[in-house]
Amino acid sequence: MTTVRVEKIRKTYGDFVALEGLTLDMAEGEFVSFLGPSGCGKTTALRIVAGFEFADSGSVLIDGDEIGPVPPNRRNMGMVFQNYSLFPNMTAADNVAFGLRVRKQPAEKVRRRATEMLELVGLSGKEGNFPHQMSGGQQQRVALARALVNMPKALLLDEPLGALDLKLRQVMQLELKRIQREVGITFIFVTHDQEEALTMSDRIAVMTQGRTDQIGTPTEIYHRPATAFVAGFIGTANLLPVTVRGQEGDQVTVDGPGGRYFARAEGRTYQVGSSVTLMVRPERLVPSGAPLHGAAGGSIEATVTSLVFQGPVVRCQVQTAAGVDLVAHLGPEDDPSSLSVGSPVRMTWSIDGAYLVPEALDSGLAGVTQMEDDETGA
Amino acid sequence: MGIVSDPRRRGVPIGRWAVVIGCVAFFAAPLIALALFSFTGKAGWTADAYTAIAKDPQFWKSVGLSLTLAAATTVLSLLLMVPTVLWVHMRAPQYRSLVEAITLLVFAVPPITLVIGATGLLLGLAPALLGTPLVLVPFYIVLSFAFTYRALDTGVKALDLATLTDAAQSLGAGPVMTITRVILPNLRTAILGAAFLTITVVLGEYVLSSLFLYNTLPVYMADVGTTQAQGAAALALITVLFTWLLLIGVSVITRRLGGGRVATTIAGV
Incomplete structure (x- = not known):
């Protein structure tokens, strides 16, 4: 069981209050969206969970343990970015394998896992392609495989579909949902697109001005x-x-x-x-x-x-x-x-x-x- | 010049070709003249100037000195500038314009002032250095600051350094691994470009080495020029060709490595 809890997170940048007392529980295997207009603090919240930013006060708890001071490379949180952010000098397979190589896994396992993960995201046969040889949708699939390869405690997605066109976005929404069901990992998904959040989420946290206005299922939030x-x-x-x-x-x-x-x-x-x-x-x-x-x-x-x-x-x-x-x-x-x-x-x-x-x-x-x-x- | 062609300009664009030919002539004519002159002897064509140079031990000494200085300068300036550029981009963006200004500072100081001032400083700090040609290396590093900085800066700007770092860290890589496995491999082209520019700066530098009385290639070339005009022309041509070879070599290596084009990096200067 992995649960993620953020508790009374407050974060300011100078005079600007990015987050004001954010509290949220995420259960194992849950798909939670942070939804709100730009500047509402949703990305800041995600980056605090990832460890890229530190809260002024409040805590981030994994399975009840405070991970506030743990650096991002020791948190085992997967992260998917809006601009894919694949390593340009590596092939799709090497990108996916990076997390395993960092952990010094045996070469045979690295190769097998990378192939498996690319298969999971529907990219079998593209192992040898470099990022610049792939479309945006394919690159985002590689990024997803790369972030999931270490079986992270939670997968953090920062507007991952924002750079894709509408058709592809709809396909990827269903794909993300399928992959999440298959791997059973908690997904924390940041978006400003309410339709995206309604389509995929088990629960949505609607945020504005650093606060959550409401946390609930899509049906609750809508009705x-x-x-x-x-x-x-x-x-x-x-x-x-x-x-x-x-x-x-x-x-x-x-x-x-x-x-x-x-x-x-x-x-x-x-x-x-x-x-x-x-x-x-x-x-x-x-x-x-x-x-x-x-x-x-x-x-x-x-x-x-x-x-x-x-x-x-x-x-x-x-x-x-x-x-x-x-x-x-x-x-x-x-x-x-x-x-x-x-x-x-x-x-x-x-x-x-x-x-x-x-x-x-x-x-x-x-x-x-x-x-x-x-x-x-x- | 728009994409839509101007109906009045149908046919052969004579004006444009005139400009192109004019430019090529402007750059090529001196080189051709130089080559022709270097092969001129009292009795028609001859390669005497070249054989004389090849036989002169002083020439090989100056080549050796210049290449040693170029190598030392390149290595040290990269060791200094790569971390600086990364640091400025990742940790201290507020200092970017300051660092940029510092790299340009050397152009505001006349070489003689630089030499006198720095000699005074070195006398106090490291007097031993003053007795060897290596004393030129710190000066060359400062001279090449602007070029190295800009080449690296352009390369770093083309990468989304912040997100790449975040991505590597979220996959478990610590700072050292992030730099060695992700950032540096993606900066290969920029680093090669910076190295190339540094080498050309060092190989072409005359004022400082002559003020310090060291016989680098440009100093040797100027010396030869005072006594034998053809020899100086031959040397100049050799230097130009050597630089071209270097540029082609860097491009080939870059392409082989699968990186971007070195031209973009150098053009960013």
């Missing part, structure tokens, strides 16, 4: 975001600032810009009069008349501002009377053909299609928030 930032950063979300009017058992009544809405308390107790955020995912927002799947949660008057056919869904953007933009992803059963740009529409959602984020919303953030770049994979 039950802890903060408005998480709601907006993961997928597309329609956020409305609302005020709690009352709570009756599991049902919370709130007042929002377009009327009175209902949502589930999800085990929490809400103070009457407190400001919170109501989130409705675009796939849960439908024009009135479309099937609702459950009790009504609320509705809002708006005008259709754009309709874009995207294949499986029609992306329908509407604007409320208060000038808030909302987005709905309409399937065939939502009858999008009845809508036209400029026409008034009443958008509605079910009580289970809404979620209360227990945090007040900055007025500027009302409406649809999304990371368009990441969604399109740009």
